[in-house]
Amino acid sequence: MEFNRRQDKDSRSIGELFYSIRSELTAVTFAEALQTLLSLIDDIAITLDAAGCLRKGKIAKAKEVISDKISEWYSGMTDYIKMYIQLSQTSQ
Numbered sequence: 472m473e474f475n476r477r478q479d480k481d482s483r484s485i486g487e488l489f490y491s492i493r494s495e496l497t498a499v500t501f502a503e504a505l506q507t508l509l510s511l512i513d514d515i516a517i518t519l520d521a522a523g524c525l526r527k528g529k530i531a532k533a534k535e536v537i538s539d540k541i542s543e544w545y546s547g548m549t550d551y552i553k554m555y556i557q558l559s560q561t562s563q
Contacts (some may be wrong), residue, residue, distance in 0.1 A: 512541060513541065516530050517530070517534075
């Protein structure tokens with residue numbers, strides 16, 4: 472019973488979870504994670520269209536708006552982050 476109580480309520484078991492997740496995340500580089508996130512954002516228009524959330528024939532405009540927002544965000548990033556983005560794009 473004590474084991475179950477600690478698993479459910481003891482904050483020390485959260486620490487074990489943190490270390491497990493941390494070891495998994497170290498395998499993913501910052502550049503890979505950022506590239507994955509940008510790819511997901513880029514696919515939003517396709518997902519919305521497939522779900523019927525866009526008017527017919529508006530997927531190209533939605534992609535353009537999303538692309539413009541990504542470019543706007545990218546322009547505001549520091550050179551340090553831009554370097555990582557460029558590295559991940561050239562390594563693929």
